[in-house]
Amino acid sequence: MDLNTDSHHGDGTRDIFGEDEDVLHFCFCDRSFDGGTKVDVRVPFGAGDEFYAENIKGLFRERVEALRPYMIFWEYGYDATMGDYGSRGISPEAHILMAREVKKIADEVCGGRLIIILCGGSRKDIANYTIPRIIKILCEGG
Template sequence: MVAAAEHIWLGRLVNAFAFIGAGGHHAGRDFFGGYCCFNDVAIAIERLREAHGLRRVAILDTDAHHGDGTRDVYQDDPAVLHVCLCGTDHVSADGTKVDVAVYRRCLEAGSRSDEVYLEAARGAFASRIRSFRPDLIIWYFGFDGHRGDYGDLGLTAACYTGLVGLTLSLAGEMCGGRLLVVLGGGSRTDLASTLIPPIIARLADAGA
């Protein structure tokens, strides 16, 4: 994960998919939970900052649950835009910490939940990132909100296809294509094996 971030930052790769065992977004400064012992995204960001001069980074968190650990680490850091799709609506005073309440909206939308979720992601992330101007985009890709997984929001593969398109196009527009996708929550191997290869294929096409 840290190596993937460094390869991107140093121009050896345009983008990467970090296929890791467990995500880290529930690990904060002095607590951990939800099978997250270390906050891998924060560790990668801090490595790039200390060793390579990274300044501004934007994180889109599409795990079904609130990224409380990542939020804790970067709560007072205006150089990190953290947009998290979860169960509450919140925008910090400086506009860099954002939660979007998608639970109810998706459940009410029924078969239109993909559309509603993507619209929420676009509305919260795309609009802010253009004024934020990050050097790197990180997509914390949880798929536990897929229909039938433990964070079921009724989402299907179409939602994740839309999200990879969104993050790739924003990375292309804002930061030379630099996009790191990090595997977050999700428990079903059948879903993983269906959802992940097309995402990697899209990244590979964009990076070729």
């Protein structure tokens, strides 16, 4: 299953897996859509740091538990952070909150199988803050 948390809609991934019911594509973006295993959660500007983590704890976990995928593939982008090009007004801490929840779900439902790739984002200071902390969470459950 694929989780996309950068600011923009994951249209390429959706095109590839759009017809495949066995692949959950869960995307935070500017759209609102619920097609079972294809979900878009619209992120209003200023939604707050808890918004992503709360949706991951709620709807995302619900869909992962229903599908029980082999692994979670997380397209991690930080461009939604305030001051970056896709800003939705969240702070760098929002990514840490979501990483804890994604790790928990991967451990509990997917036997710890979690792959993260770096996607959108341009600010080095945000990368320098978030990436080492996310790696620490992956290593220690932090």
